[in-house]
Amino acid sequence: MPDETLVALILQGDSGAFAPLVERHKRGIVNFLYGTVRSTEDANDLAQETFIRAYSHLGTFNPQLAKFSTWLYQIARNAARTHLGKERRRPQSEELFEDETLEQRLPDTRREASPDAMILADEEQRAVRAALLSVPERMRTALSLRYYRHMEYQEIADTMNVSLGNVKTLIHRGKAALARALGRERGARERSTTQEVGGRELLCL
Amino acid sequence: MNCSACEARLAAYLDGELSARDAQAIEAHMNSCASCRVLVNDLRAVEIKLQGLRGVEPRPGFDVAVMAAIAALPVPKPARLRLRWFVAYVAAAWAVLITLTVARVIDWQHAFAAVAIELGKVAAAGSTVLGVGLRLHLTTFVGAGIGIEMLVLLVGAFALRRFYPQMRGWFAGAPA
Numbered sequence: 103m104p105d106e107t108l109v110a111l112i113l114q115g116d117s118g119a120f121a122p123l124v125e126r127h128k129r130g131i132v133n134f135l136y137g138t139v140r141s142t143e144d145a146n147d148l149a150q151e152t153f154i155r156a157y158s159h160l161g162t163f164n165p166q167l168a169k170f171s172t173w174l175y176q177i178a179r180n181a182a183r184t185h186l187g188k189e190r191r192r193p194q195s196e197e198l199f200e201d202e203t204l205e206q207r208l209p210d211t212r213r214e215a216s217p218d219a220m221i222l223a224d225e226e227q228r229a230v231r232a233a234l235l236s237v238p239e240r241m242r243t244a245l246s247l248r249y250y251r252h253m254e255y256q257e258i259a260d261t262m263n264v265s266l267g268n269v270k271t272l273i274h275r276g277k278a279a280l281a282r283a284l285g286r287e288r289g290a291r292e293r294s295t296t297q298e299v300g301g302r303e304l305l306c307l
Numbered sequence: 308m309n310c311s312a313c314e315a316r317l318a319a320y321l322d323g324e325l326s327a328r329d330a331q332a333i334e335a336h337m338n339s340c341a342s343c344r345v346l347v348n349d350l351r352a353v354e355i356k357l358q359g360l361r362g363v364e365p366r367p368g369f370d371v372a373v374m375a376a377i378a379a380l381p382v383p384k385p386a387r388l389r390l391r392w393f394v395a396y397v398a399a400a401w402a403v404l405i406t407l408t409v410a411r412v413i414d415w416q417h418a419f420a421a422v423a424i425e426l427g428k429v430a431a432a433g434s435t436v437l438g439v440g441l442r443l444h445l446t447t448f449v450g451a452g453i454g455i456e457m458l459v460l461l462v463g464a465f466a467l468r469r470f471y472p473q474m475r476g477w478f479a480g481a482p483a
């Protein structure tokens with residue numbers, strides 16, 4: 103049953119028709135949000151908030167103007183923006199991606215097979231995610247829709263309410279910004295390693 | 308080709324959207340320019356990293372939590388406010404104002420009162436337009452609403468043209 107039919111059912115009073123909508127879109131919404139916020143926990147909380155907000159405002163959804171999914175991702179984007187605004191006003195904690203750190207502390211049998219490769223992959227994931235968070239919101243949203251949600255350019259344009267050309271530019275500039283951020287981070291890491299080595303040498307003396 | 312021309316076309320080049328000739332021009336430039344070569348390599352590396360990003364699964368009990376939360380909410384109703392009601396509201400407001408003017412209930416000739424009413428009306432109309440538009444997510448219709456309001460304003464201004472010669476007096480605050 104198409105999304106819009108389910109929406110019509112809900113507006114006629116059948117609130118149970120919302121369940122298939124949640125089931126259908128939860129993975130996409132959580133993943134999109136995961137690309138724009140700090141942790142899995144935040145992504146899940148915001149995704150739930152997105153669905154609840156969508157339900158309570160369902161009466162204002164106009165199927166002639168947009169697809170339900172486009173409307174839903176717009177709500178999710180607004181939720182992420184509000185969340186990031188709040189986060190910016192709070193003092194930043196040093197503990198980045200705490201849930202992922204925890205995940206890595208758990209014993210992972212796959213890692214024992216080829217320890218270096220797995221750790222490198224995880225570290226790389228974290229580096230890319232940290233860099234993503236440093237990119238401006240519009241670029242990050244476009245990148246997240248593209249690489250976490252695997253949307254086509256046109257779909258991204260509809261969701262973000264910008265032109266197709268604009269989306270291409272946002273994604274291109276976003277990648278360039280990511281490349282710079284990753285370069286900076288690599289530079290910082292190399293410097294800190296050198297300092298550590300220097301420190302040890304000092305201790306030896 | 309210089310670097311800025313190369314950079315401008317890089318996105319299309321990497322997406323494979325350039326013609327063979329344009330792509331060759333980019334490649335020729337990259338052969339001679341180390342910084343553009345580094346840039347392209349960086350962008351390619353980022354693309355690979357982005358494609359290798361691992362997604363996440365929604366937490367267990369996600370659906371249950373959402374459905375429990377919405378069970379406590381009232382069942383949503385279709386928004387009943389429609390554009391024609393808004394148009395009717397604007398027309399009715401103007402009809403009332405014009406009637407009151409013609410019946411000389413409103414003493415328009417007192418300058419400050421007239422200006423205050425005008426400002427109040429514009430503000431009320433503006434907030435109504437915005438309110439309706441935002442509530443219904445009808446950004447296109449917000450423009451239409453403002454257009455209609457301006458049209459009605461023009462018609463009103465035309466209808467009230469016989470007062471124009473007296474206007475100088477109103478703004479001086481003196482009765483005509």
